[in-house]
Amino acid sequence: MFLTKGSEYGIKAAIFIASKSAEGHRVNVNEIAAAINSPIAYTAKIMQKLVKGNIIESTRGAQGGFEMIPEKIKGINLFQIIKSIDGNEIEKKCVLGLDRCSSANPCPFHHKYISIRENTITSLKNTNIDELATRLDNKFSVLIN
Amino acid sequence: MFLTKGSEYGIKAAIFIASKSAEGHRVNVNEIAAAINSPIAYTAKIMQKLVKGNIIESTRGAQGGFEMIPEKIKGINLFQIIKSIDGNEIEKKCVLGLDRCSSANPCPFHHKYISIRENTITSLKNTNIDELATRLDNKFSVLIN
DNA sequence: TTAAATTCGGACTTTATTATCCTAAATCTT
């Protein structure tokens, strides 16, 4: 009802990578897919988007894989991840699907929906990966069940 | 990013039907599809769900069509419409796709997401069809552009 | 009472999303 499969995987993967990177470990796509219970090849595609979006770094070859620069972890939030994967539809698409919906020419739900969307985006921006990875490390949450 | 096509059509159709019903007019699926710019046959399916969900009334045969009981219009909100069409995933599905995600065994985003979801659902429940239909009647909004 | 108009509901088709497969390119190890 809200995130695409790609974003679900992307967020979970970022949390896992952040957690491992904090311990100084690089992880490959097989490890990521196992950790978040996702299809390997599809997960690889999502990782490419996170690399392009500057969320994670990749290294090819033996002992390669993905990591997050520790200093960057606090600076990465869920909104950035979703945008890297799904683009900026979340910000701009009309909730009722009108091609050109704006405050000047709005759909009937426009005004009320704006505040729902702002609230949602603000929360996504206020939720960083460090916070979620810490919660996972402390066993206060799980990536699989 | 948020509503299914079905819900988009359902909400727009409900607004249109409410507007027409307030003037004492019943409308058929061709008129609805034209008013909201949706595929006719698919719209018919959505209308069936709104009928089953007690949002609108249907009458078969010549001069038949769909209408909303005027006294009911103020009592119908967007949350009810979405539930009639998409079921209750909006309330219960884990934002990160875990099969069993709960406050006792949460995904990493669970706690923060709960408040986003509550805010959203509250807004949907606080937005009734009467309000949106009035906005349309006053030409403060459009169903098509 | 027959014909026309309309919703109902099942089966089917199309399109978009999700997922897989395969080869190339890069890097590490020996």
Added chain:
DNA sequence: AAGATTTAGGATAATAAAGTCCGAATTTAA
């Protein structure tokens, strides 16, 4: 340098969502 490991990226396949078609049932009107 050769072979193993790993990401990159394009092409293809499977599944789910969106959309279509058609006959049956119901109602109105002539």
